[in-house]
Amino acid sequence: MNLENFSISLTSLKANKMRSLxxxxxxxxxxxxxxxxxxxxxxxxxxxxxxxxxxxxNLFIVTPGNSEEMHGPPGTFSINKLKMSxxxxxxxxxxxxxxxxxxxxxxxxxxxxxxxxxNTTLVIxxxxxxxxxxxxxxxxxxxxxxxxxxxxxxxxxxGPTVEKDLYRGTNPLxxxxxxxxxxxxxxxxxxxxxxxxxxxxxxxxxxxxxxxxNLNGNNTxxxxxxxxxxxxxxxxxxxxxxxxxxxxxxxxxxxxxTTGEMLQxxxxxxNILGVVMGCVAGISLxxxxxxxxxxxxxxxxxxxxxxxxxxAVGASFKDIxxxxxxxxxxxxxxxGLLGIIISSAxxxxxxxxxxxxxxxxxxxxxxxxxxxxxTGIFFGTYPAVKAAKIDPIIALRYE
Numbered sequence: 496m497n498l499e500n501f502s503i504s505l506t507s508l509k510a511n512k513m514r515s516l517x518x519x520x521x522x523x524x525x526x527x528x529x530x531x532x533x534x535x536x537x538x539x540x541x542x543x544x545x546x547x548x549x550x551x552x553n554l555f556i557v558t559p560g561n562s563e564e565m566h567g568p569p570g571t572f573s574i575n576k577l578k579m580s581x582x583x584x585x586x587x588x589x590x591x592x593x594x595x596x597x598x599x600x601x602x603x604x605x606x607x608x609x610x611x612x613x614n615t616t617l618v619i620x621x622x623x624x625x626x627x628x629x630x631x632x633x634x635x636x637x638x639x640x641x642x643x644x645x646x647x648x649x650x651x652x653x654g655p656t657v658e659k660d661l662y663r664g665t666n667p668l669x670x671x672x673x674x675x676x677x678x679x680x681x682x683x684x685x686x687x688x689x690x691x692x693x694x695x696x697x698x699x700x701x702x703x704x705x706x707x708x709n710l711n712g713n714n715t716x717x718x719x720x721x722x723x724x725x726x727x728x729x730x731x732x733x734x735x736x737x738x739x740x741x742x743x744x745x746x747x748x749x750x751x752x753t754t755g756e757m758l759q760x761x762x763x764x765x766n767i768l769g770v771v772m773g774c775v776a777g778i779s780l781x782x783x784x785x786x787x788x789x790x791x792x793x794x795x796x797x798x799x800x801x802x803x804x805x806x807a808v809g810a811s812f813k814d815i816x817x818x819x820x821x822x823x824x825x826x827x828x829x830x831g832l833l834g835i836i837i838s839s840a841x842x843x844x845x846x847x848x849x850x851x852x853x854x855x856x857x858x859x860x861x862x863x864x865x866x867x868x869x870t871g872i873f874f875g876t877y878p879a880v881k882a883a884k885i886d887p888i889i890a891l892r893y894e
Contacts, residue, residue: 521779595628636668643703650702791822817879
């Protein structure tokens, strides 16, 4: 590259600082979009993978709807036919002694004690096996028992957030708590779980599922978790459970998935999401490239007389071509570098406050920089060729 052309390009860009900045902005946004979206997808994917793996290798989950039949996630466009009786049915006919816990979830509930209240609490109806299957162990007090579930008693175990906000350091055991206006007795306080994906896992109340059915007026469950005593029997238990449930339901009424299959389904979804987000980021960079070409065409028109003078004193087609391509590349490379710096600073600065781990992806940085550089070459070529083809005689007459 001719250093004189580089110097001329920088002089031209400095002469139109605001226009150059606005042009660079399109590339900055495109590069930032690539790096930030890749980092967010990768961070979310890593976090959810860890969450699914933490559930254990000896669990499988029954959900409404058939993902294979419905061509989507379990539960998509399906009627929920899962009931409490299906837990007992599978447990009774399992050859390896699986244990199941039904789960019925309601979100955004109001819980209250005296003048204190919360309205974001997750209320989950389940059975007495939840501590063993889902690791919902009480830190103090006890969990509800079989007789509590069978009798549909209004008892509960609360999360640490509910304890802290409602009871303000006093012992909540044996005291009442109102859930959407219904009075419950607190039996225990659960161990602290922390936050995940922006959701406070300690802002939770567990109640007997039979009690929740009485309050909701139905007997369906959102999902059933089964625990296999020995992970080696997991595949056998899944096939066995499908055969057992088909006695009372149709194939399209339910899905049975292991944590490994759930992980695979999520990875497929995450990959598709990554491609979609990559396309969105690519479009942003493409728009930035169009901005470069538009500004370069305006620049060529404004500097027609200058081009004529340069040609008159001996500048070749190649010299003019190189001058304007260099100018476009300087814009795109500057935008690429600024985009990388800004997005990296955002990830480092904001990352610690997010529920999942974010880190700068070296691959995303390299790809975004290469594409931003190519954007300048690609979208700067047409204006450069147009400038290089200008007739010097016509150019010198241009006012």
